[in-house]
Amino acid sequence: MNLMWAAVGAVVGLMAGAALRGTVFRLSVASGDPERTACPRCSAPAQRRLAVRCGGCRRSLGIPLALELCTALVLALLLGRFGGQPDVVAFGFLGVVGVALAAIDIAVQRLPDPLTLPAYPILITLLTGAAIAGHDFAALLRALLGGLSLAGAYLLLALVRPGQLGGGDIKLAGVAGLALGWLGWPILIAGAALGFVLSAMASLALLAARRVTLHGAICFGPFLLGGALLAMLAGGR
Ligand SMILES: [Zn+2]
Numbered sequence: 001m002n003l004m005w006a007a008v009g010a011v012v013g014l015m016a017g018a019a020l021r022g023t024v025f026r027l028s029v030a031s032g033d034p035e036r037t038a039c040p041r042c043s044a045p046a047q048r049r050l051a052v053r054c055g056g057c058r059r060s061l062g063i064p065l066a067l068e069l070c071t072a073l074v075l076a077l078l079l080g081r082f083g084g085q086p087d088v089v090a091f092g093f094l095g096v097v098g099v100a101l102a103a104i105d106i107a108v109q110r111l112p113d114p115l116t117l118p119a120y121p122i123l124i125t126l127l128t129g130a131a132i133a134g135h136d137f138a139a140l141l142r143a144l145l146g147g148l149s150l151a152g153a154y155l156l157l158a159l160v161r162p163g164q165l166g167g168g169d170i171k172l173a174g175v176a177g178l179a180l181g182w183l184g185w186p187i188l189i190a191g192a193a194l195g196f197v198l199s200a201m202a203s204l205a206l207l208a209a210r211r212v213t214l215h216g217a218i219c220f221g222p223f224l225l226g227g228a229l230l231a232m233l234a235g236g237r
Pocket of ligand 1: 039040041042043044054055056057058059
């Protein structure tokens with residue numbers, strides 16, 4: 001862990017988290033509903049970006065500082081681990097998008113396409129840049145195969161056990177698979193497995209606390225992303 005890079009990551013993360021606030025607010029709506037454009041309390045129009053508080057009633061849009069601090073932590077860990085390597089920009093991008101997606105999944109139990117789908121071309125472009133800079137086209141090929149494999153595995157799981165995983169989880173698995181595959185097959189497998197381990201642990205804890213019933217689904221996106229993050233930090237090159 002390089003502390004200089006970690007500090008850079010924390011500062012960039014704070015700013016990225018603040019910039020995400022408007023996007024997370026806009027996309028935190030139930031499936032099929034139009035994007036939120038107004039304050040839920042006073043109906044004043046919400047700003048598209050950098051909206052920390054409603055301009056009308058001053059109500060905070062989301063938990064104050066939660067997005068900023070989470071993004072700062074994730075980027076500090078990722079830059080501390082991968083800073084100075086060609087793939088750091090790709091991983092930093094995934095970290096920022098991942099925090100936004102996790103926040104929306106926790107709020108409204110969905111992973112919106114307007115955030116997940118553009119992540120594919122952007123991440124593939126950034127990894128292609130890293131492959132050119134590092135002369136590592138084997139890693140790029142592995143990333144593409146990793147994305148396909150993880151999305152395919154999630155699709156199979158969703159078909160075998162309907163209701164557990166949604167379409168958003170399958171699409172997000174492909175994005176995470178790109179980054180995990182770039183780092184290697186063992187890391188892809190570890191990241192995928194850790195997602196399910198974390199989710200099972202959280203379900204057991206919530207069951208014990210009687211916060212959910214045995215068949216009540218909890219959102220899976222944050223665990224998928226958390227598992228991928230842990231595997232990347234533990235096993236990166
Ligand atoms: Zn308001």
